[in-house]
Amino acid sequence: MPREVVEPNGWVALKLPNDNLRLLQVTPNTTISLGKYGSFPSNLIIERPFHVTYEVQDKREGESFSRLRVVPGTELNEDALADTNAGTTEADEAEGDDVIVPADGDELTLVDEASGQVIARSKREVLDDSARQTLTIAEIEELKKKGSSAGKELIAKLLLSHTAIDEKTAYSLAKYKLLKTKKYIRRFTVLPLDVPLLGHWILEDKDAAKILEMRQESLALVGCWADVHFASPPLEGAERPHGGRWLVVDDTGGLLTASLAERMGILYNDRGETTEEQAEDAGKGLNGQSHARGATGEPSADNPTQTQPKPNKRRRDDMEIPYAPNNTITVVHHNAQPNLFILRYFDFDSTEVNPTPPYHTLYTNVMSLSWLQLISPEDDPAYTDVPAEVDPEVLASWKTNQRGNYHRKRRRWARTRHIVDTTRAGGMSGLAVASTMDPTSILRHALPLLAGGAPIAIYSQTVEPLTQLADYFSVGRRSAWVTNPPAEAIGKTTAELERWEGSEEFPINPTLLLGASIQTSRARRWQVLPKRTHPLMTERGGAEGYVFTGWKAVPVEGRIEARGKFKKKRV
Template structure:
């Protein structure tokens, strides 16, 4: 995450009312804040995050609002003044009670009014009773007229409202500060620019958007999944030096060369089943350091965009407008007769594939595999296309991988469907390799047919690489947040994990996880050891891991240890002098539970205890002799 607001980045604007707005900072545009006004987007580009701006009034010769950075001294003036008052009260000599009781509570108790969003202390008072009466003489029409004038960023309207209140002198300091806070949050024209990181995206989706889209997953649940699954940076790719097939000769054509098998023993490979529209994948990628493009990748992207725009302006850009009197017709295309006359001349020239076609760069060859082998995320989805829509907020589009070559996720995120994992022969892309043709025949095709052939072959190479490496297993961990039955997910994913790999599964309700935990309970494991099912008798450990289960044992209980279920919820508290308590009203929804366990490799053969055993009778004899 960059410390400055970059062009075309997604940011969060926190308005005075407490509402959040998520928008993309597009250069040379105007951002509207509704009733608060609008401002040019260029005024916040390349500015730091967490700065509060105030919309100023338009100047007579300008048609836009300028922004004023609100200094910290102005934002926290009430806190600084309250701290000064507190220090003065602490230095003062305590006044004894009128009856001489030294144990009586001091009379200088103060109650503070705190803004729940910013945590700012607005005012303090020594009175508990709050006068809530309000008698406002300004009419709705007058208030609307003042709002349309929009002078002094809304502060004039707030001042007029307070001066027009007939009972302002009857209010206590606490109720007066509360009245001012409510009117300020309603009419002040300020906003704060915040980065759209994972916690902010989760909060915005839960509070302002559809919470069911992310399965009511709270921030603490995301943290538990990442911690129990041990999601971290998995190290650099040890196989990156030679990700494709070896080339015997320098000038040899590689369009038909088969890639070598890829090693799957590289560390840092996580398996994930995500039904939260990509929120879980984004959280894991942030922990692994592959969610945000690096500075070098960002500069490379800007150079490519500048180069492509320059080429478009010089060759494929818009044609200049014709002058008066010039012919506006397009240049005439060559006729079929001219092409026919030119064909014999072209045919007479010798064509050599090696002479006319240079060897393409490595990243443009058909056998090039653009994926890393370490620090990767393999996402399994039930649809034809993965639903990872939240990744677009981080400059990654899963449906269009070509423009994402600069993004780390383009090399470290692989997706496949359950059909491709369980029955790859039924997948049309995997089971339909491109035809085996010679390079001479390829070069004789037209450009469209040749590009289609290379594109299909690249897609087949990528699909086969993802499916083959996933089916070989040896993953470092499993993270699940899905509405599917967790027992069916574990039946097909546990055999793909390496020994000691952690497992973390999220569910909005506890019932599915309770059934899953029962499959790996101590009683089931003891019954499995004493009375092994006949279906697995005589099978090897690899065959036992692939066992589909029966009614008594839905899963193999010997493959998982330490199964447990837990939950966590962060409660918000109101912290005021004498009134500290958890908030009684908070967001509802699902509680959310996490199942945790570890994959183990059962020991072959029978485990026997060894050592020198001493009988009970000999112990008694030794004690009597002593």
Template sequence: MHSLVQPNAWVVLRLPNESLKILQVAPNTRRIISLPKYGTFPSNLLIGRPYYKTYELLDRLPGHKDSSLRIVTASELHADTIAEENAATKSSQNANAGNDHDESIPLGGDGVEYQLVGPNNEVIMRSNRETIDSSAHQTLTMAEIEALKREGTDAGKDLIAKLMASHLGIDQKTAFSLAKYKLLKTKKYLRRFTVLPVDVPMLTRWIAEEKDTGKILELREEMLALVGSWANVHFASELPTQPNVAGGRWLVVDETGGLLVAALAERMDILHPVSPDDTISAEGEEAETPHYNDQPLATSNTLTLIHANAQPNISLLKYFSYDPTTASPPTRTPHPLSTHLHTLSWLQLISPSLDTTYSTSIPLLTPDELSSLKSGKRGTYYRKLRRHTRVKNIVSSTQAGNFDGLVVASHMDPVSILRHTIPLLRGGAQVSIYSPTIEPLVALADVYSTSRRTAFIQAPPESFLALLQDTGPNSTSIRTSIPSADSNATTNSTPDQPLAPPPNPDTWPGSPDFPLNPTLLLSTSVQSCRLRPWQVLPGRTHPSMTGKGGAEGYLFTATRVVPARGRVEARGKFGKKRVELEGAGRVGGVGEGQGADGKNGEAIKREVDVGEIGKRDGEPMVKRQKSVSPALREEVEERLISDEETRGDEISREYQPTFKLTQ
């Protein structure tokens, strides 16, 4: 982000009444910026000036239509705070010097008695019980106030001073009420504004206060931060040792006009345009950069936006100097989003052969054919060729998958979104879905609940089992678009059309009982977050009563996992525990052995570990050891059988041997 206001940049003007105004600073002497109730000034007065400065509109000079600007110093901005601190310092010095005041009636910094004190006799609040706030205390009439406003002397400070001087009850106000009264008049009449850069929190606050929040699904600053945090969106550059390895790729479904894309791009450091100074090398020479039309698509640190229309709705990105509809960029250096933001429609993702832009191939012309074309047709040819090549590259890279996360803010059913996007995520990818209402997210959480996952594992649907058989090691299924080597039949496939991918269990379309595969997402949760401003005053602490309502907003989070295929066997080192076989003694570990049930003296095989043979309490005992030879195993089995035959009469017929874990 630039530290100075650049030409054609969008800036935020914060007025004294805390209202925001976003406008573009065009480098034109005839471009006038108008602030209602404040005045007008040329836009060139802001170009090249630093951000976070407060300006004051001066009185118009004779013969001039517009006002000039003056930078307000920090000491002037905080004059009241500095005066209060100085007064408090002087009062403390007087108290230390032995000021003769009654200790039972403490005095404030303004020398006025207070009636509300703390346990240590400190000043908290003066009583305003006898204060009467009435419009009759103001001697200036509305006509006189309007006349002073039209005069506009000293940027409104004279008007504020006359209002306070003409107030009859100004001496009855407490320090807090006096400061509040002065602040209200300052916000109303003082002609000042602060220049701020446009960032995602400022843009969100401006839309929430000045525009329609329904266009951004009533997203708030804290919810935007929570969405990006749970999706683990961060800057990810290419590996220097492995430049071909792509990383930092996120899937986005955004129906907020580009606000969600802007929030994610700001985390990835690709939102703001590159400064022209960054293109100059250390030797002072400008680095050679390709034309903006010849910029290759980035392979890492990218956002892939899936939209439902012919063109994506990312109109809010214009406030960050990015407009994909312009024929040429406003600056010489291209915007980072021109190569790091990949857009494709749902049709291009699901059935690219049905999309005309993807399926209609552009024939390559020879240099002689290009030279014979007119300039207009030649430009149209290059534009179509670039669009076709870009769409093909984006579709192929998206269908390859291996994305690091999925972020959704849409009115669409999240189940239908995940049905086509979950297979594109790698293992360990984070899923973050925002919805202004909780009902769609609760239904989605039920799809991935533990009970539904257990039922799916124990009794998978027949369609899913058939898909697993097609993808097994003995499967004979091949890609349908690849003709047989012995066949002379021709197909309608073209080189531009992708081959049909082999069956994948992750792309299972679902069933009535299982809309989605519940084993693909774990750690699902639904949460909410809302930042509420509070008024913090002694005895008057409460939430702000002027806050704006609207939808609460909820967030669904989960982690993409890759289910294990086939049989899972657990192996490893076990703890030193022994398994007691009732009727046969103590056996340690887990392996292969025998036990008796007393039926006809026959022995029943049990899974026990076989090791060294010993005696304990007159019963055979097998100690646990790591490996057992076949000869030793047979010897143990014979001895166990012989021991059980001698004890068979003592064992009841209904006795069933069981295993118990003992220390």
């Protein structure tokens, strides 16, 4: 689960008044700058809860930093409360009350001094704010430099100095006030960084092409149709894991992997205190289900800059495997290393192959191998070149760097051998794909690795590759295969037909997949106002995004015969 408070060196998202997001790593004893909204010490939000709105205050006399004020909910919703409490009743008018009392905390209510009533407004034309604003740019800049009341006084003066304020309706005035508030108010909200928020930030503010323009709806569809969930530990004495091993092809920089890991409950690392038993288990390596481990080197409660010593641990055997038996994600990539840069926002570095215990849950549950290792492992030196075993006496005479390289090579070979052998053994629980590769070529090598009934979900920016793939598994092609199989497939076993390379008429065995379908989804945003609720007419452009789904089928061997006594029903 995401953290409940801001932790040192943890990643957070700051929501600014203009609805923009700023992702940053909260480093202790530093200054966080929000641009025109000001700056403040990072220690003021460490160990504070999330979903709290702060206001950057003016610097006090004799202090070189700005303090933060927690904005209460009543102040955040003062406009809604003012609309509820504003106005006079018929009883008040009968009594002759000519003064409207603003709601508590409402400093920006505009009242006519002569009549004591709210100024009437109208929105029948587009107003030129710059021409009807009496405050000059120089005066506005001078008020901004003063930083009076965190921008509130400036907003109030802008509203009171507008000569055409009486032509605005309540909706127009609310929009005008909201526009100026977003521009000048110095507030921000601290939000926990999760996968949907990170995906939205990359899609809207960064390079959307890095994640294949994958929206939150498409991420949810892939995870749902791939049936990604936390699986129970394997049964005692079972030769193979009970379940929970997913095969993933991820070209979104790790966004899909992070989404699946979040569904499985292994994305967020547990930073509790390290016990002696956990430290000893970390030294031995993991051969079972991953445990929650405490972090070492974290700042202590008494001194934030002092780090705790790491627990003593023995050197584990180079041939021991640190990976969990189930609840794992196996990423297949086409580079020297998988591109999972997004996982660094969740305190995991995929490029670090020899981390120190206690391990991050992603290190023990996320494995990776290349397409070469999956298809033809004998051609990969990292798999075939077995490091020679050196006698302890000779190893002790080596230099420190030589011994370190020797142990690293042996551990890397042991990990590579384990990942390749377990993946090629098959029995995977499902397949999730978000890639620009041809989906037919992916399924040609991935389908034999799936267990019977395993779900499949493939994301593509365009619908054409998925439409072609759905045609390869259509009912017509499956019927043609059963009635008149190709000559190359006659006499082959079921295992051989699963790995059949295909022909011009049948690029892939159409009996290996059932229920092929294509779908898409887009959640439309709505404007919700009294008597003005409607969907927004404009949305972000780019790829629509489509998802292909299906289930792995195990072809039956031999002929199908129906036995039993059947009676014809009389019509």
